[in-house]
Amino acid sequence: MRLVLEKRAGASGRMAILSPLIAIALTLITGGIIFALRGLNPFSALYVFFAEPLTTSWSVEQLIVKATPLAMIGAGLAVSYMANVWNIGAEGQLTAGAILGSAVPVFFPEFQSPLTLVLMLALGIAGGMAWASIPAFLKNRFGANEILTSLMLVYLIQLMLDWLVRGPWRDPKGYNFPKTIAFTDWQLLPQFQVLPPSIGPIYINLGAIFAVAAAVALAFMMGRTLKGYELRVQGIAPRAGRFSGFPREKTVWFCFLLSGGLAGLAGICEVMSTVGQLQPGISPGYGFTAIIVAFLGRLNPIGALVAAFALAISYLGGESAQVALGISDKTARVFQGILLFYILACDSLILHRLKFIGRRPRLAEAEA
């Protein structure tokens, strides 16, 4: 007996929705097996990992904190991937945004006004765009593969960050720790209380609002505007896109600047809220995890917003599993990898179906 993939007559709408759910289910099963092999009770381990983070108002707040950069970057990547532009270097653009935005408090620590906030955010976006423009230029000018160039640039900018905070930008009163001065007042994002204390006070910062706004705006762009039409055509039928007269080079620029700008915004928002200063390790790999967010969200910006929460749980779960179960918080990365693997595998079921083929034809061949 053999198992074959048979092409469907058309894309299955049901599978397009079911695919990420099946992938999540398979990830949980695989995770349970991994826990069991480590000698843990798989059910309680999975509970600690995936359910406990949702039980207290503090952890819901943390969930939003983690989901914010994921949604912001994921929405931009979703648009970019939809148009067949493969920006894999969002982590680097995030770092570039964080660095450029942080230049304001580092060089002008006394500059305190609402303008400080605006300027830092604008420089964050500009930093991400600038870093993303390198692979865009190389792609258009030399045809260099953007997957490779954007990925390699991540390591470059991370080393530059390291050098800055250990060298010229180091806090002189920081006991030689590799970090800049701590940001204060207008150098930090304002926070809002969204739920009253009776339910459990939940605070969110301005970044979460940016993330929602970005996802909604990009979903509108993709669904209703000619620009969105142009990007979708180029993604699913490049030849038709050319026939339609949409210049490919402009699209490469647009996608890199958009997704890079959002990654830069996510970076500066991180240092202006949770981190509070520039230091190495400002992001636990948000830029890479956002790739999974984009795919889990069906390359739809609103979908990315939802998927960001699923991946945010895996970050929190990793932390609580480290405390409660004594396993490495790198387990979160393992889960994220397994999830991406299953999503991509399940997505092939949208255009194909599985079919078992009996042995009979083989025998007949032998006779013939």
Next chain:
Amino acid sequence: MDYLLEALHVTKVFGSLKANDDVTLKVKPGEIHAFLGENGAGKSTLVKMIYGALQPTSGEFRWMGKTVTIPSPAAARKLGVGMVFQHFSLFEALTVAENIALAMPGAFDMRKLSGRIARVSRDYGLPLEPSAVVADLSVGERQRIEIVRCLLQEPKLLIMDEPTAVLTPQEADQLFITLQRLASEGCAVIYISHRLEEVKRLCHNVTILRHGKVVANVDPGRETAASLARLMVGGDIHVVKSAREDRRGAARLKLDRLRLPADGPFAVELRNISLEVRAGEVVAIAGVAGNGQQELFDAVSGERSLAQAAMLVIDGKPMGHDGVNTRRNAGAAFVPEERLGHGAVPAFTLSQNVVLTRHSSDAALVRSGLVSSGGAAGVSERIVRDFDVRKGKPDPEARSLSGGNLQKFVVGRELDRRPGVLVINQPTWGVDAGASATIRQAIVDLARQGSAVLVISQDLDEIFEIADRIAVISRGELSEAYPASGLTSEKIGLLMAGAHEIRQTSGKETAHAARA
């Protein structure tokens, strides 16, 4: 053993579609047996089952009187069935002998194989040089490789899927001699075609298929082309009224010494192409596939930019540097060869596909950057009504339409704009006779209303039906455009083979020209 192959009550079902419905037919050794039918009549499905690529849903095949199942093409080859597909499976960077060796089972000696290739190709009048690289060969020569590859396995039955669609008339004549020779030695040939004259000339027996069923089995010698056509489509075909007359209007599309470098190792370079298409006329460019038609279309449509603006003039305006939308806004319209993925986005609905080519020229479709789905739906409905596009749903995805209906839509989308210049590549490629007639009539009507129409086509019957003047493209060079009334298909055949090429060439290239 009277029959080599018998198909008894063979039915093949794909989902809800019966591609073959209770097909019964018999093929004798040494017989050239035609399968005649429109696109979608079930010819290809039937031969794919004979070749083992598909399995029948019910019914059986008998081979030399014995019931057989043919589970795979390898099993079919073992029985003695060979097939030459319409689309060749050759590696362009390898030589003829290397390509053939790849298909041979087991170990082989390259030198011996070259000897066998040379012998078989000589015996059957299929001149081939075993050491030639495929990329340098014409389509006719590539087809010979496929045939020789089959013949080396000494088949009892050879299946040819529309072999002459890609050949010049002279190449086709040569092929017929080979097939007749094979038949005289006892090899049966199944010959798939929808060219009636060919079938009448070559075949001993014709099985006509319509909607998956066998509707007739006749002796082609006793039928006329018209009676075969009636059996094939189940009614009389609409005859295009072209009312040909010499109305010399102003030149609306002018190509002036157009050049375009090749953009890949196996692409064609366009050299010094000059042509004028005037208001009111249809000019056709004939030629064997792969001689620069695609490149010429890309250059004229603006998908590839030209070195000088003056190389392409639309209504007196040099537009060689302008993109496809600027040319559209100047009144030109373009229909590419490939419907799915080029002319239309397969996964988009028809109304979304309206936006594809009309977003810059049609103010009602895009308002301040927003796509108006209502406006697009309105245009889509008008095209569907005017061009009789048959569809299952109100606004289906493009890929769910049949080839003919999608082509009517893609052509209709451009004609609906009343363009001053229309450039259309292979207007009725893979389209059934009914839809072809609709499209051809619409093209001619557009020209008679004062537009200039340039048709690129491989189908000589189509060209003679609609063109006022005909030019021939061969290896990137275009002949002069001759009035259609003064041309015969023999003359066109000579031009297709490169008789007009004036380029100063080295000895090697001249040899190619002579062979092609």
